[in-house]
Amino acid sequence: MTRTLIRNGRVVTVDPALGDFDDCDILIVGDRIAEVRPNIVADVDEVIDARDKIVIPGLINAHLHTWQTGLRSIGSGWTGPDYHRIMHGNLGTRFLPDDNYIGTLLGALEQLSGGVTTIFDWCHDITSIDYAHRSIDALEETGIRAVFGHGSAKPNAAEGQLPFTHIPHPRERLEELRKGRLSSDDGLVTLAAAILGPQFSIPEVVEHDFRMARDLGLLSSSHAARRPSDWVSPEGFRIPAKLGLLDASHNVVHGNYIDDAELQLIVESGASVTVTANIEIHVHPMDPVSGRLLELGAMPSLGIDSVPLANSDFFNEMRLAMLYQRAVDQRTAYRAGGPPLANLPVPPRQVLEWATIGGARALGMEDRLGSLTPGKKADIVLIDGLALNMFPVHEPTFSTVQQANAANVDTVLVDGVVRKRGGKLVYDDGLLARRRTEMLHSVSRIIAESGYRRDAT
Numbered sequence: 001m002t003r004t005l006i007r008n009g010r011v012v013t014v015d016p017a018l019g020d021f022d023d024c025d026i027l028i029v030g031d032r033i034a035e036v037r038p039n040i041v042a043d044v045d046e047v048i049d050a051r052d053k054i055v056i057p058g059l060i061n062a063h064l065h066t067w068q069t070g071l072r073s074i075g076s077g078w079t080g081p082d083y084h085r086i087m088h089g090n091l092g093t094r095f096l097p098d099d100n101y102i103g104t105l106l107g108a109l110e111q112l113s114g115g116v117t118t119i120f121d122w123c124h125d126i127t128s129i130d131y132a133h134r135s136i137d138a139l140e141e142t143g144i145r146a147v148f149g150h151g152s153a154k155p156n157a158a159e160g161q162l163p164f165t166h167i168p169h170p171r172e173r174l175e176e177l178r179k180g181r182l183s184s185d186d187g188l189v190t191l192a193a194a195i196l197g198p199q200f201s202i203p204e205v206v207e208h209d210f211r212m213a214r215d216l217g218l219l220s221s222s223h224a225a226r227r228p229s230d231w232v233s234p235e236g237f238r239i240p241a242k243l244g245l246l247d248a249s250h251n252v253v254h255g256n257y258i259d260d261a262e263l264q265l266i267v268e269s270g271a272s273v274t275v276t277a278n279i280e281i282h283v284h285p286m287d288p289v290s291g292r293l294l295e296l297g298a299m300p301s302l303g304i305d306s307v308p309l310a311n312s313d314f315f316n317e318m319r320l321a322m323l324y325q326r327a328v329d330q331r332t333a334y335r336a337g338g339p340p341l342a343n344l345p346v347p348p349r350q351v352l353e354w355a356t357i358g359g360a361r362a363l364g365m366e367d368r369l370g371s372l373t374p375g376k377k378a379d380i381v382l383i384d385g386l387a388l389n390m391f392p393v394h395e396p397t398f399s400t401v402q403q404a405n406a407a408n409v410d411t412v413l414v415d416g417v418v419r420k421r422g423g424k425l426v427y428d429d430g431l432l433a434r435r436r437t438e439m440l441h442s443v444s445r446i447i448a449e450s451g452y453r454r455d456a457t
């Protein structure tokens, strides 16, 4: 097994029992962290010099529609309904399996380069198994750790066809993947069911999809960001809860419009909730649920969601999640006539936990991801503390959350394998140039076919 030593880093383990170290080494044996302590002496294959670097656990982006990467920022002026009409009703219907491949490939490489070692790839334009296979091809090619969420497309119904809200998840595709290339729960790419959930489907479909995920032993996830008047099943998550089908194997994305009682039901069931602050601030009038989750004793996870609308830098997502909750708490206290808060809500360490432990918990992988704890997978990120926007680093968690961006990521390891080194992705330059050209061809065709005018909104 390959042995690697990360030497002399400022290590933020995000493991409360271990804490932080100003000058610390990490020994990696194979795909696991073997030791975290100062002055490790060991025979190793490679030494990574981490002087002047902050060392953190790999970040976990718990919600990303990676297939959409090539439409980056095209929807900066879109409203929520614009997104559904233009993306799912038009652009998304024109993707072919190879378009999924190229979007997923460059999107996953970008996340890796920006310090994200695990993504929940929520792939919901799938109309045949080929789309899933090409997306998985891309994930496997990058070396990122990914939960591949198999989702179904949401096109506008044609004359005489059922709307997507009435169509159960295509179980046969999930079964094919589960019996085939994603049969293992220990692989770098694992399978999940990206289902419609109660806000987007009728109760019969809600039951079918939750039951299917349970039968197949899969993590499931559903979107919940519609105004209650638009919910297809007004009973919401009470439906799977009453059936005994809501538990820690389900992940709710957003949750902004869910009332306190339903949110409590979700949290008490053990289901996780993922906040995507950038998107939610962009298109929703209701606050991200981070504060309400904290009151219920739950830890949020964070996601980027949709790159056509949101900035895809996960450090930016951490900052937005922190600042938005600080804004809400302080304004709420002030409007209630209270004194200034004694402590600023959401310290940087807390939001770093959401981006690591919170994500690991949402994916059911806290036993192997989320902190630099011996025995866990060696998913590790080194941040350049000498960069002009980082230097000097007084408190590593403050600098990581308040100052860092994707370009400051110096080194990335996933499963003990170096995927970025010295600020450069370990990916052939010539191949990357060709992939960029392929992406331009892909999205140019999609946009041309759609008739969408990029300056329209």
Ligand SMILES: [Zn+2]
Pocket (backbone or CB within 6 Å): 063, 065, 122, 223, 253, 305, 306
């Ligand atoms: Zn989403």
